[in-house]
Ligand SMILES: [Ca+2]
């Protein structure tokens with residue numbers, strides 16, 4: 626085996642090894658102490674509602690579950706109108722916010738209350754004024770609504786993971802009716818939406834209540850150690866070792882770092 630042939634084959638290895646050795650004092654602004662920061666961004670998901678409809682006191686036996694609009698009004702030609710909406714929360718940990726978003730299509734200058742509806746057995750296909758479940762306490766309110774805008778109703782307090790949530794929108798006294806797009810409206814993007822926000826890093830395997838997840842101290846994993854060089858694959862024949870050490874010695878004392886960077 627000739628030495629020339631050996632050196633030619635070893636040269637790429639020698640250069641790869643000698644450069645980091647010779648330049649070890651140059652420093653590395655992106656060196657091995659760089660750490661992986663903790664990720665804490667919020668995540669959101671959007672779901673549809675399962676049922677939505679409205680009821681009219683003056684047509685107490687009529688169902689409006691397939692109508693393209695959801696109506697509420699304190700006095701519509703002598704009738705009261707109330708909107709009912711129902712949805713089921715997915716199973717999630719770290720829920721920080723739940724909003725029901727409704728697209729307004731008829732402006733009101735008057736206020737409306739969003740009332741809890743504990744009985745969630747109603748369906749949009751059978752709901753009427755006569756059989757509507759009872760209204761509970763007020764969860765939130767809105768003072769007015771403009772056609773073409775989204776009304777966002779904060780239901781975080783009643784929308785736990787996995788829960789079925791039903792609410793009603795009821796006039797706070799106004800006779801200025803409000804209309805919203807329903808789940809049957811032709812434009813999908815204007816139908817009712819439920820936007821759920823969760824805190825990242827609070828997930829994992831759970832086991833404890835997720836309601837205090839904002840204090841989670843989950844830390845990022847430590848960075849992996851740098852890989853070792855490929856020395857193990859260098860040929861082990863004695864003549865190759867000799868040739869390699871000669872080249873390394875030359876590279877360390879040479880001008881490997883003399884070029885500008
Ligand atoms: Ca409907």
Ligand SMILES: [Ca+2]
Nearest residue numbers: 732733801802
């Ligand atoms: Ca109106």
